[in-house]
């Protein structure tokens with residue numbers, strides 16, 4: 001699995017890039033809420049996925 005970089009929008013309005021196969025919890029830089037956490041391969045994204053950076 002290569003994974004990709006996703007642009008995720010948090011409920012607070014902050015947008016940041018999250019790796020789709022992150023192995024650690026990613027927190028929002030705006031509100032410090034978790035935006036993604038690892039789940040045995042692909043990450044579970046808690047925010048709204050706006051798209052990926054490869055396209």
Ligand SMILES: [Zn+2]
Nearest residue numbers: 010012028031
């Ligand atoms: Zn946030």
